[in-house]
Amino acid sequence: MRSGQMIFDAINNPLERFQQECVGNLMECALTADSAASARQLAKVLQSLPEGETFVQDDPALRRLIEQAAPARAIRWSSQGAPGEASQATVTLAEALIAQTGSILVTSACGGRGASVIAPCHIVYATVAQLVPDLATALSRVSQERKLDSNSFACVISGSSRTADIEKILVQGAHGPRRLVVILQTAT
Amino acid sequence: MKCKVSLFVPCFVDQLLPEVAVDTVKVLRRIGCAVEFPEDQTCCGQPALNTGYWGDARPCAEHLVRVFKNADFVVCPSGSCVSVIRLFYPELLAHSSLREDAAALASRTFEFSEFLVKVVAVTQVGAIFPHSVTYHASCHGLRELKLRDEPLQLLRQVDGLKLIEMVRSEECCGFGGTFAVKFADISAAMGTSKAESVAATGAEFVTATDPSCLMHLQGILGKRGAPTRTIYLASILAQDGLAQKSSAQERP
Amino acid sequence: MSQTAAQRFLQDAAVKSADLVHREIIRRGMESYDVAHLKGRARIKDWEAAREKCQEIKREAINHLDRYLLQFEEKVIARGGHVFWAANSEEACTYVKNVATRLGVRTVVKSKSMVTEEIQLSPVLEKAGIKVWETDLGEFIVQLREEPPYHIVTPAMHLNRGQIAKLFREKLDPAIDSDDPVYLMAAARRILRQAFFAAEMGISGANFLVADAGVIAISTNEGNGRLCTSIPRIHVVVTGIEKVIPRLEDLAVLWPVLATSGTGQGITTYGTLIGGPRRPGEVDGAEEFHVVLVDNGRSQLLADAEQREVLHCIRCGACLNICPVFRHVGGHTYGTTYPGPIGSVLTPHLNGIKEFKHLSYASSLCGACTSVCPVKIDLAHHLLQNRRNATEAGATSSSERLIFRAWRYAMLRPRMYALGGWSVRKALRIIYGLGLAGSILDPMRVWNRYRSPVPLPSESFRARWRKDLGAN
Numbered sequence: 001m002r003s004g005q006m007i008f009d010a011i012n013n014p015l016e017r018f019q020q021e022c023v024g025n026l027m028e029c030a031l032t033a034d035s036a037a038s039a040r041q042l043a044k045v046l047q048s049l050p051e052g053e054t055f056v057q058d059d060p061a062l063r064r065l066i067e068q069a070a071p072a073r074a075i076r077w078s079s080q081g082a083p084g085e086a087s088q089a090t091v092t093l094a095e096a097l098i099a100q101t102g103s104i105l106v107t108s109a110c111g112g113r114g115a116s117v118i119a120p121c122h123i124v125y126a127t128v129a130q131l132v133p134d135l136a137t138a139l140s141r142v143s144q145e146r147k148l149d150s151n152s153f154a155c156v157i158s159g160s161s162r163t164a165d166i167e168k169i170l171v172q173g174a175h176g177p178r179r180l181v182v183i184l185q186t187a188t
Numbered sequence: 189m190k191c192k193v194s195l196f197v198p199c200f201v202d203q204l205l206p207e208v209a210v211d212t213v214k215v216l217r218r219i220g221c222a223v224e225f226p227e228d229q230t231c232c233g234q235p236a237l238n239t240g241y242w243g244d245a246r247p248c249a250e251h252l253v254r255v256f257k258n259a260d261f262v263v264c265p266s267g268s269c270v271s272v273i274r275l276f277y278p279e280l281l282a283h284s285s286l287r288e289d290a291a292a293l294a295s296r297t298f299e300f301s302e303f304l305v306k307v308v309a310v311t312q313v314g315a316i317f318p319h320s321v322t323y324h325a326s327c328h329g330l331r332e333l334k335l336r337d338e339p340l341q342l343l344r345q346v347d348g349l350k351l352i353e354m355v356r357s358e359e360c361c362g363f364g365g366t367f368a369v370k371f372a373d374i375s376a377a378m379g380t381s382k383a384e385s386v387a388a389t390g391a392e393f394v395t396a397t398d399p400s401c402l403m404h405l406q407g408i409l410g411k412r413g414a415p416t417r418t419i420y421l422a423s424i425l426a427q428d429g430l431a432q433k434s435s436a437q438e439r440p
Numbered sequence: 441m442s443q444t445a446a447q448r449f450l451q452d453a454a455v456k457s458a459d460l461v462h463r464e465i466i467r468r469g470m471e472s473y474d475v476a477h478l479k480g481r482a483r484i485k486d487w488e489a490a491r492e493k494c495q496e497i498k499r500e501a502i503n504h505l506d507r508y509l510l511q512f513e514e515k516v517i518a519r520g521g522h523v524f525w526a527a528n529s530e531e532a533c534t535y536v537k538n539v540a541t542r543l544g545v546r547t548v549v550k551s552k553s554m555v556t557e558e559i560q561l562s563p564v565l566e567k568a569g570i571k572v573w574e575t576d577l578g579e580f581i582v583q584l585r586e587e588p589p590y591h592i593v594t595p596a597m598h599l600n601r602g603q604i605a606k607l608f609r610e611k612l613d614p615a616i617d618s619d620d621p622v623y624l625m626a627a628a629r630r631i632l633r634q635a636f637f638a639a640e641m642g643i644s645g646a647n648f649l650v651a652d653a654g655v656i657a658i659s660t661n662e663g664n665g666r667l668c669t670s671i672p673r674i675h676v677v678v679t680g681i682e683k684v685i686p687r688l689e690d691l692a693v694l695w696p697v698l699a700t701s702g703t704g705q706g707i708t709t710y711g712t713l714i715g716g717p718r719r720p721g722e723v724d725g726a727e728e729f730h731v732v733l734v735d736n737g738r739s740q741l742l743a744d745a746e747q748r749e750v751l752h753c754i755r756c757g758a759c760l761n762i763c764p765v766f767r768h769v770g771g772h773t774y775g776t777t778y779p780g781p782i783g784s785v786l787t788p789h790l791n792g793i794k795e796f797k798h799l800s801y802a803s804s805l806c807g808a809c810t811s812v813c814p815v816k817i818d819l820a821h822h823l824l825q826n827r828r829n830a831t832e833a834g835a836t837s838s839s840e841r842l843i844f845r846a847w848r849y850a851m852l853r854p855r856m857y858a859l860g861g862w863s864v865r866k867a868l869r870i871i872y873g874l875g876l877a878g879s880i881l882d883p884m885r886v887w888n889r890y891r892s893p894v895p896l897p898s899e900s901f902r903a904r905w906r907k908d909l910g911a912n
Contacts, residue, residue, distance in 0.1 A: 006485055006486060006489075007484060007485060007486050007490045007693060008484060008485055009485045021706070025709075078723045081723070082723050085633070085637050101696070101707045103711075108718070108722045108723070108725060111723060112670075112722060112723025112724040113669070113670035113722075113723075113724050113725050114667075114670045114671060114723075114724050115723070116666075117663050117666040117667060117670060117710075118667070118670075118671075134692070135691070135692040135695065135696070135707075136689060136692035139688050139689050139691055139692050140688075140689050142653075142688060143652070143653065143687075143689065148653045148654070148655050148688075148713060148715050149519075150719075151719070151722075152519065152714060152716045152717060152722060152725055152729075153669075153670075153712070153713065153714050153715075153722075154655075154712075154713040155666070155710055155711065155713065156695075156707070156710075157709065157710055157711075158706075158707045158708070158710075158711075160709070161661065161662055161663035161710075162661050162709060163577045163578075163625060164594070164661075164703070165576070165577040165578035165581070165594060165595070165596055165597075166577070166599075166601055166604055166624060167468075167469075167597075167601055167621065168468075168469050168472040168473070168594070168597065169621045171621050171622050171625045173625070173626075173629075174577065174625055174629065174661070174662035174663055174664070175575065175629055175632065175633070175636075175662050175663040175664040175666075175667055176662065176663020176664075176666055176667070176710070177663070197901050197902075199851075199857070199861075201901065202861070202900050202901045202902055203864070203865065203897075203900050204865075204894055204897065205897070206899065206900055206901035206904055209901040210901065210904060210909065217912060222912045223912060225902070225905050225909075225910075227854065227902060227905075227906075228854045229854070230850075230851045230852070230854055230857045231851045231857070233851070235844075235847065236847065236848065237824075238824065238827070239801075239827060239831070239840070239844065240824075240826075240828045240830050240831040240832075240836065241831050241844040241848075242828050243831075244844045244847065244848035245848075247848060247851075247852055248851045248852065251851065251852055327804070327805075327806040327807055327808070328807070331806070331807035331808070331810070331811055332807060358808075359764055359808075360764045360804050360806035360808065362764065362804060364803065364804025364805060365804075365805075367802075367803065367804045367805075368887065369886045370802075371450075371453065371801070371802050372886050372887075372889060372890060373450075373453055373454040373457040373458070374453050374457050374765055374768055374769055374802065375804070375890075376457065376889075376891070377457035377458070377768040377769075378764050378765070379890070381764075381767075381768070403894060404891070406891075406892075406894075407887070407890070407891025407892050407893070407894065408890065408891055410891065410892030411890060411891050411892045
């Protein structure tokens with residue numbers, strides 16, 4: 001094995017790379033300056049969705065965000081139980097964002113396993129400080145912080161669900177969300 | 189004299205496609221090599237090796253090693269036979285008393301186009317062939333001997349030759365030795381796909397580094413009544429504009 | 441009298457080889473893969489270094505399989521999960537069936553797992569009165585058609601949208617009136633969603649078993665694997681023992697390589713890691729977590745130092761996609777769980793060399809598979825070694841053995857070889873001269889069935905040499 005071989009290109013501008021990968025992954029990435037702007041963005045996304053329950057990870061940051069966004073929708077908090085089958089959207093935090101592949105890393109602590117897959121729209125509220133350059137960094141952090149001992153589940157999500165099982169034609173939105181929206185706040 | 193070459197002629201070339209070897213000798217001599225043909229040679233052992241009869245392949249390989257023991261350079265007009273000697277003799281003869289001779293032979297054995305381009309460092313051999321030609325990248329030469337450019341470098345220097353690239357040039361033609369008979373339907377289907385790729389180029393001729401590919405393809409093309417004819421690489425290079433019998437395979 | 445696997449293969453191959461409609465469907469599918477794959481490769485700066493790294497990881501894992509499997513097991517058990525070591529298909533199926541019946545399972549949702557195909561798990565569960573839903577779209581389709589998957593990554597690539605629409609109309613809902621893939625996926629989603637929420641048990645495979653973290657890793661795109669492992673209260677993982685890798689960080693290169701080779705993606709949409717049942721305080725997740733480690737002949741291959749690298753396979757499907765034999769006969773012709781080059785190499789080891797050696801012979805040894813394997817398994821070489829093993833095991837016909845004995849005798853005697861060649865040419869000339877090419881008297885009749893006869897030269901090269909080529 002040739003030592004020191006760079007298998008992947010170096011990531012010089014993680015934010016730019018993340019945004020580029022989001023486009024390729026058919027994910028939406030909305031850059032916001034502060035929590036007020038993030039709240040406005042959240043309200044906008046929720047307004048575009050059909051009527052129905054929104055499941056939100058019960059976390060102080062999301063409590064504040066929902067309060068600021070004040071959406072006219074029924075909210076089910078994760079402390080009340082798992083998202084319902086008819087949820088139209090879920091809102092969660094992430095453990096990290098990965099620039100190399102345009103991914104979000106979630107664990108069971110981010111509202112549970114179903115939170116990132118049950119509803120047709122999954123919204124992630126994250127900050128630029130959470131961005132790591134590559135998979136290697138993200139996974140080594142998971143190991144070091146023993147995230148898989150404190151969580152029974154983790155997932156690296158790189159886009160909306162899709163399939164190409166029919167004639168190899170890409171269909172966006174299979175069993176998981178059709179929309180994955182990242183509200184990426186520059187200020188912490 | 190540039191060098192002394194011992195010619196290794198694959199058994200099926202010797203018996204069925206002698207012009208392949210005749211033209212190989214012609215080109216080697218034209219570029220200044222002395223060519224000898226050790227008459228005790230028979231076969232590299234590939235049929236037995238490929239069918240799994242290594243116990244029968246082994247003595248055959250040892251015979252070949254003995255025949256070419258004192259050769260400076262062994263040149264063979266077949267990528268697959270050369271890959272047997274270079275890549276498989278070490279494993280086949282790992283416990284043979286001749287394993288060191290086999291290793292030595294492997295280091296001195298070359299496929300025809302790689303010998304010209306890499307050993308003699310010659311690409312211009314004074315050939316004239318004013319026809320359109322497409323190139324099939326025979327598998328063993330391509331993947332085992334890592335031939336990529338050598339045959340094309342030679343073809344590009346041929347006066348009047350128009351080289352047309354075919355799609356999927358690296359896809360197997362379907363010969364595969366006994367595969368052509370044991371799995372005749374699959375072999376023919378693969379050959380037909382290759383024939384279609386050839387036909388799509390509109391080229392008059394198709395060439396390759398393995399005459400076995402060409403023998404199989406000519407049969408498929410002939411059955412379809414297709415106009416394209418197969419011609420071994422050396423047979424193109426042997427054409428020097430002088431009146432001579434065409435050594436392209438005749439259709440029966 | 442029933443057919444042997446080899447006879448069935450030849451028959452199916454003959455039919456498929458002549459099926460131009462089938463060939464065109466496969467060609468189009470593979471062309472689409474080729475384009476995507478090249479794009480994916482371009483994302484990786486040094487593809488050869490990536491392959492070497494993956495080979496290194498798998499080699500370390502396979503060469504210390506016992507150690508890593510035990511490490512994995514220990515962590516899973518510490519978290520309250522169960523690990524069952526199944527020696528064979530029967531043990532694996534019995535275990536899963538017992539878990540299901542003990543817990544009153546009536547409905548199972550399954551995400552894609554080639555190992556569950558291998559052990560034929562679904563029929564065992566169905567016989568116990570349990571309804572099994574395949575939830576991967578391709579697997580769902582072939583399940584409705586009651587046929588095995590056509591390809592290990594894209595199970596329904598042999599079908600067009602019209603066929604799928606008709607299938608859905610007949611088997612699912614007569615109101616299905618469009619063959620648009622978006623519409624068909626939506627229909628499948630509607631139906632399977634009910635199953636996800638009703639099922640008591642979810643069964644998944646695993647792409648990797650991560651030893652140091654003690655988790656399974658599953659790579660999916662559709663989200664069905666996510667739902668199978670999030671909603672039902674029991675999660676059962678069925679996996680081959682060879683899936684283990686040493687470290688979580690190994691996924692940093694294995695995930696992109698698997699995705700690139702499998703579909704041309706930079707990474708699969710969902711890279712899921714699960715290490716046990718739900719922990720106290722977690723919102724959801726299975727209450728019981730079982731990992732069934734399937735041997736089924738793998739440890740025998742592991743013991744074979746020469747061929748153990750075959751266990752490095754990460755089931756990406758790249759070798760199937762490039763194989764010209766696969767492209768002409770398709771996945772069903774092989775008649776085995778694993779088709780294509782990896783199947784042709786592996787099946788004689790898992791299912792017996794006598795019955796399945798023909799798969800290792802059904803190849804022109806072109807080497808394309810070796811050139812694309814992301815973990816650098818020398819598949820073509822293993823096909824050759826399988827052939828050698830077959831003859832040494834006495835699994836080949838006595839007539840063939842005799843032929844090569846005679847061949848060897850002749851090849852060691854140059855004059856006999858030359859005379860033999862001359863005789864054959866003479867005989868053929870007579871036979872062709874009598875217009876009997878292709879007849880029962882023609883020894884080249886199989887060749888001549890599909891090809892115009894090889895023109896016979898009047899003399900061999902060595903005769904020409906002796907006559908007038910000797911002088912330099």
